[in-house]
Amino acid sequence: MRFSLKLLVASLALVFGGAALASAVQRSGGVSIEKIGFAGTGGIRMSGLLYVPSDATAQAPAPAVLAIHGYINSRETQSPYAIELARRGFVVLALDQTGHGYSDPPALANGFGGPDGLSFLRTLPMVDKQRIVLEGHSMGGWASLIAAGVFRDAYRAIVVSGASTGTFGAPDGDASFPRNFGLVYARHDEFSNLMWGVPIASDIVQTAKLKKLFGTNETVEVGRTYGSIAAGTARKLYMPNQIHPANHITTSGIGDVLDWIQQVVPAPHALPTSDQIWYWKELGTALGLLGAILMLFAVGGLLLDSTFFEDLRGAPAEAHGATGPVFWISVVLTLALPALTYFPVQAEAATLIKPSAALPQNITTGLMAWALITGIVSLVLFALWHFTSARSRGASAVHYGLVARGRATGPLVAKSFALASIAVACAYVALLVCDLVFTTDFRFWVVAAKPLSALQWRITLSYIVPFTAYFLVLGIVLHGQLRAPSSQPSFARRMLRDAGLTAGGIIALLVVQYVPLLSGGTLAFPEQHLLSIVAFQLVFVLPVVGLSSSYFFSRTGLVYPGAFVNGLFVTWLLVGGQATHFAFR
Numbered sequence: 001m002r003f004s005l006k007l008l009v010a011s012l013a014l015v016f017g018g019a020a021l022a023s024a025v026q027r028s029g030g031v032s033i034e035k036i037g038f039a040g041t042g043g044i045r046m047s048g049l050l051y052v053p054s055d056a057t058a059q060a061p062a063p064a065v066l067a068i069h070g071y072i073n074s075r076e077t078q079s080p081y082a083i084e085l086a087r088r089g090f091v092v093l094a095l096d097q098t099g100h101g102y103s104d105p106p107a108l109a110n111g112f113g114g115p116d117g118l119s120f121l122r123t124l125p126m127v128d129k130q131r132i133v134l135e136g137h138s139m140g141g142w143a144s145l146i147a148a149g150v151f152r153d154a155y156r157a158i159v160v161s162g163a164s165t166g167t168f169g170a171p172d173g174d175a176s177f178p179r180n181f182g183l184v185y186a187r188h189d190e191f192s193n194l195m196w197g198v199p200i201a202s203d204i205v206q207t208a209k210l211k212k213l214f215g216t217n218e219t220v221e222v223g224r225t226y227g228s229i230a231a232g233t234a235r236k237l238y239m240p241n242q243i244h245p246a247n248h249i250t251t252s253g254i255g256d257v258l259d260w261i262q263q264v265v266p267a268p269h270a271l272p273t274s275d276q277i278w279y280w281k282e283l284g285t286a287l288g289l290l291g292a293i294l295m296l297f298a299v300g301g302l303l304l305d306s307t308f309f310e311d312l313r314g315a316p317a318e319a320h321g322a323t324g325p326v327f328w329i330s331v332v333l334t335l336a337l338p339a340l341t342y343f344p345v346q347a348e349a350a351t352l353i354k355p356s357a358a359l360p361q362n363i364t365t366g367l368m369a370w371a372l373i374t375g376i377v378s379l380v381l382f383a384l385w386h387f388t389s390a391r392s393r394g395a396s397a398v399h400y401g402l403v404a405r406g407r408a409t410g411p412l413v414a415k416s417f418a419l420a421s422i423a424v425a426c427a428y429v430a431l432l433v434c435d436l437v438f439t440t441d442f443r444f445w446v447v448a449a450k451p452l453s454a455l456q457w458r459i460t461l462s463y464i465v466p467f468t469a470y471f472l473v474l475g476i477v478l479h480g481q482l483r484a485p486s487s488q489p490s491f492a493r494r495m496l497r498d499a500g501l502t503a504g505g506i507i508a509l510l511v512v513q514y515v516p517l518l519s520g521g522t523l524a525f526p527e528q529h530l531l532s533i534v535a536f537q538l539v540f541v542l543p544v545v546g547l548s549s550s551y552f553f554s555r556t557g558l559v560y561p562g563a564f565v566n567g568l569f570v571t572w573l574l575v576g577g578q579a580t581h582f583a584f585r
Contacts, residue, residue, distance in 0.1 A: 010291075011295040011298050012430070014288065019288050019434040021281070021284035022288070023437075023438035025278070029053070031053055032052045034049070036048050042109075045103065046096065048094055050124075055089070056089070056127075064124070066117050067136070068097060068113070068117065069140045069248075072577065072578050075095060079094065080254045084278055088271055105579075105584060106355070111146035118154055118155065130156065133157045136163060140163070141162065142160075148177075156180065161248065167195050173213040175214070175235075181213070183237050187239050188242065196210060199526065205219050222238065259273045282444065288440065288442040299422065300551075303419050308415075312415050312416065316553060317401075318399065320483075321481050330482055338505040339505035341370055342506065346366035349368075360582035364463055382476060390481075413560050416560035416564055423565055449573055464567055471545060499546035503538070510536070545566045548562050549562035550562070
């Protein structure tokens, strides 16, 4: 109990200390932050975060920026831009696209929400309507371009990161439209073929499409300003040495956006582009995320030490796992199977499963299908091993953590679910407090734990059972088949081993994907650009799954507590962070 108490204190310190740091950074210089909601086209309810400098008032209106995130992100993803721009005196509306965050579904509707966001921004009394800039990353860039096309005289300039004109509903561009256009396009962007028609991102400078946009017949020069800011025809290309999702999490990607905006609309409180503090906010929310994860272990450990949950406590039965070459074959299959199924299963799911009230989030549905297929194949392989080898050596459900000697299984499963629910609920309540007091969530880069809306709670019920089933199978494999009967490592080493076995295959897949890209070529599987970026979330989430499964199995000898904790926690993260494609109307 003493260790669990210390861990709980540490987790609370990380959660609230991180939130306080993040809050201080995003309010630097007296900036206020407000959650806002407004009615969009067709009655769709839109949401956003409004950053207002202290000297921006109805009597002294300030320039403003509409900041729009990319696909399967949310308004908080734009906080690096919003923090830096607000410090420089800009009012910033960080918008949730339709179907993202707390804006109503479906995703992709109403020009991704861009025109409605611009219309709302222009109604705010502290905004100078003659000095509005549109900013967007990826699909948010398309949203910004659509807004510019709908309201051609309602903005002064636009800057997009990792986006393009004439793609996915965004209007085509030429030397006069859009007005004062800045483009930040990463040298190793994964979407260059989709957006600009060339396999290698650095080659966009030679495309007819970009030349037309920049009003030149020559190769477009990076860093050169074309046209005239006064005439509204200015253009500039930035090409930081990074990948697509790094645009909104690097000082270079943020700095390029700041550079363009301050060129076309002078900042009330001008600062060098190198003067950035947003990463301290990112550190704060990352500490909060780490604290929330540690809280799962701390609260779970304290509950196991309590009288009510004491019948869950127990050492694992003796190991009857695979040995010799079979063990190493099992290790290879455990690592390889998630990687081999990741792209094909999700691609097939996207074709076969359309968004519905039951399964309304396309990416979450794809991940669910991947987990189920991987789990089914893993279970079949496990059964083959059990019936051809392990059973003859005395292995049974007891040794796999499915039942406990001398204890009824049903009550143990129920108590396992209760323990997991309380542990995850404590982390969730801590998040609610941070959201209420500090206007922060738990996040790092593309991984975020957000408070769920009423609709997202409903959606969670659709996905929680399939994900939990996969984590149950994973636990059986890790602690049954891969728990060798001799030379057992220490508790800490077992946890690290299980984390590596859980995440190693996806990490290897990303290495295979990105080494060719970062070497100057394309992704190994170029058509899988989006799912590759989605996999970055799994690099963070899956090690937590392995650690949780290992910890609770070691404390209880059962696979259920870890599977339930993982099912609740991962489904919460996925549903809260993904786009909803079904309209629910």
